[in-house]
Amino acid sequence: MIYAGILAAGVGARMHRQDLPKQFLNLGSKPIIIQTLEQFYINAKVGKVIVVAPEDWTQYAEDLINQYDNMGTEISVIVGGINKTISVKAVVEYITQNYGINDDDILITHDAVRPFITQRMIDDNIETAKKYGAASTVVATNDTIVVSNDGKTLSEVPLKAKMLAEQTPSTFNLKMLSEMFHKVVDNRASIESETELARLYISQGYSMRLVDGEYSNMKIINPYDLEVAEALLRERKV
Template identity: 40%
Template sequence: MIFAAILAGGIGSRMGGTDTPKQFLTLGNKPVIIHTIEKFVINEDIDKTIVLTPKNFINHTNSLIEQYIGKNDDIIVIEGGQTRNDTLMNSIKYIEENFGIDDDSIILTHDSVRPFVTHRIIKDNIEAARRYGACDTVIPATDTIVESVNGTTIESIPVRDYYYQGQTPQSFNIKKLFNLINSLTEAEASILTDACKIFTLKDEDVYLVNGEVTNIKITYPYDLKLANTILEDKND
């Protein structure tokens, strides 16, 4: 089976000026998270879409889904975790307990606040995860990359041609991901905030899927303004 895990566990503290997590803010005429969920629900290859939210937003999320999408047994809302990796593990445990995991099980993990992911990106993620076991959606870095360890002076300026900006989805063979997570030491687990980094830490290849510059992550107030502009252009 193929699963999508929509990671909506954050509270959006960087958005500022609102107590509402950023994934529930309005984009166009509906919440950001609904735009995102819809992209995965309409994909015929995805069997179940699992949405992971803070516990106190589970009922609210279910209400929004029923309001904007309608009742759909293929959308499941469960509690996220304290960290991104905890949230990811919650999705895997749910899949294991309710559907089972076999050698062909695939999971696409996606930020709830990236509402402009395209069908092509999703399709390419599914194909790459099936073929290679792990993939990350990226776009080439356009700005010069500057490294500073102390935050005051430049340590190095690496060759930009070799650097990419990570987006999501990040997609994996579930059994492979589960085994790697369980192999982490406590020290390794404490510093990991990215699922692909788990693979690289264990010397496992992660293949690149081409993203889109419009596949933005809504983090700050300006991002929401930009997202509304992108949406208007898409609707013209």
């Protein structure tokens, strides 16, 4: 089974909207999260979708999703955590409790606020995770990346050729991901403080294969991003 975990548990403070988390804002004629979900609905490989939402917004998310055609896809909405890692762990636990985990199950996780994901990226993630166990979607960085240890002075300038920007999806063999979370607990590592799932995953001895992302696969986190996304959406409809 191919599961999709749509990560929509953020509250969107950088969008400067107190009334509505960013994933529920409209992009064109539909909410951002719906634009994202529809890309998974139309992928024949994806069997079930689990949406992770803020605790106070799960009913809102369910009601919103039910307003739109899910194209026959089975959807569940669950409560997320304080960071991406905890939210993905919640998805793994939900699947374990409700369906069980088979050796060849795949979980493709994706930010709800990246609505321009393509079918090519979804397919490449699934096939790569099937073959190698895990996939990380990346693009080359156009800017030089620098490091500052104190936030005031330049500490390091890594080689640009080695620097990549991680997007989502991040995709895993579900059994291996579940084992990783158990290993973290056994090693007493802190899931609460680890905001980057990929970093936690490789720190436990696992590897992730790279999949090409796209620059249009942007993450909408502030008002400027939303303006750019609106322009991109209009361009695609021309």
